[in-house]
Amino acid sequence: MEIIKSFTFGGFPSRAVLYDKQDLLPEDTALFVADSHTKSLISRPEGLAEVILTPGEEGKQWDAVDKILKLAMKEGLARDSVICGAGGGVVTDMTAFAGSLYMRGCRVILIPTSLLAMVDAALGGKTGIDAGVYKNMIGSFYPAEEVRICPEILGDLPEKEYRNGLGEVLKTAIIGDAALLNLIKERRESVLARDPEVLAQIIRRCILVKGALVEEDLREKGRRAFLNLGHTFGHALEAVSEFRWSHGAGVVWGMGKALEASVRLGLAKPAWADEMKQLFLDYGYELEAPEDPVGILEAMKMDKKKQRGKLRYILPAGPQDIRIEFLDPDFVLEVLKA
Numbered sequence: 001m002e003i004i005k006s007f008t009f010g011g012f013p014s015r016a017v018l019y020d021k022q023d024l025l026p027e028d029t030a031l032f033v034a035d036s037h038t039k040s041l042i043s044r045p046e047g048l049a050e051v052i053l054t055p056g057e058e059g060k061q062w063d064a065v066d067k068i069l070k071l072a073m074k075e076g077l078a079r080d081s082v083i084c085g086a087g088g089g090v091v092t093d094m095t096a097f098a099g100s101l102y103m104r105g106c107r108v109i110l111i112p113t114s115l116l117a118m119v120d121a122a123l124g125g126k127t128g129i130d131a132g133v134y135k136n137m138i139g140s141f142y143p144a145e146e147v148r149i150c151p152e153i154l155g156d157l158p159e160k161e162y163r164n165g166l167g168e169v170l171k172t173a174i175i176g177d178a179a180l181l182n183l184i185k186e187r188r189e190s191v192l193a194r195d196p197e198v199l200a201q202i203i204r205r206c207i208l209v210k211g212a213l214v215e216e217d218l219r220e221k222g223r224r225a226f227l228n229l230g231h232t233f234g235h236a237l238e239a240v241s242e243f244r245w246s247h248g249a250g251v252v253w254g255m256g257k258a259l260e261a262s263v264r265l266g267l268a269k270p271a272w273a274d275e276m277k278q279l280f281l282d283y284g285y286e287l288e289a290p291e292d293p294v295g296i297l298e299a300m301k302m303d304k305k306k307q308r309g310k311l312r313y314i315l316p317a318g319p320q321d322i323r324i325e326f327l328d329p330d331f332v333l334e335v336l337k338a
């Protein structure tokens, strides 16, 4: 094992650690949570109490958390017992949420198995479930005491899911790490081939960027919001397309629009914005969407981050230079039409 870094998130100690595959399960796990795709990735002792969830966002609802809590009670877990969740962001969000509730907070260790969960979801303490169609409406801030990562486990992750994670990697590099951006540019073949060595470097760097922002701002009152780069545009496109656009593809398209807005506002140099857009295209992402710009704008207006009729956007002004701006809807419509 290799400790990537130990953090303190709002008073909670948390650390990210690289492990070999066979060592991923904590020895003192009292309750194991996974979904039916990820359960077989982790070897575990016979008889271990476990909850196997339905995979995917549709299952990110209260009844899944209820199952975890009921089994924790039945098994007589104490506050110092470990609940271990192994899966993508859905499993890690729900396991940590259940852990935050059980006896007002028991020990939680997470094993992210998707790239998105490794570089983003499992670290930083946001937990939760959806409420009907409303994403992440119910939750808590409760960082896992340890996030155990093994890039080798990404071997069988479906390509669409891998690309969802890569979208967040591109975002993280633009927000906070010039060396990561270079690595992504220079080692594209290896990244797309999921070379575990290159992936370990990428994941390590993403964790350092996210961890630093969360240490400074667990509850997203300030700079943690940078992590939403591309998301306001992207979520709206996902919704309008009725989720034909996947999350990662939407975020990268959204970063293209955020770059366009930055250039029009005179924040970013056109040459740099073009360079970033070319990188997205080189990775096979689409920067043009056939969806109606007016419909996308309407979807963004539903977004909760509004102030005096203007919408809040995270804009890249340059490498690792991110701004938060409130934009006029008419201006945003012009950007969407571009």
Ligand SMILES: NC(=O)c1ccc[n+]([C@@H]2O[C@H](COP(=O)([O-])OP(=O)(O)OC[C@H]3O[C@@H](n4cnc5c(N)ncnc54)[C@H](O)[C@@H]3O)[C@@H](O)[C@H]2O)c1
Pocket: 035, 036, 037, 038, 041, 055, 056, 057, 060, 087, 088, 089, 090, 091, 093, 113, 114, 115, 116, 117, 120, 121, 122, 123, 124, 125, 126, 127, 135, 136, 153, 154, 155, 156, 157, 158, 161, 164
């Ligand atoms: N807490 C946070 O800070 C945070 C940040 C970003 C996203 N999220 C949440 O994360 C969720 C998305 O996470 P996700 O993209 O990992 O989706 P997911 O959890 O639905 O996983 C995607 C699919 O891949 C499967 N899978 C995962 N790992 C696998 C592997 N190694 N091999 C084969 N199949 C595997 C899963 O079973 C699932 O079917 C959303 O609910 C989102 O709200 C949370």
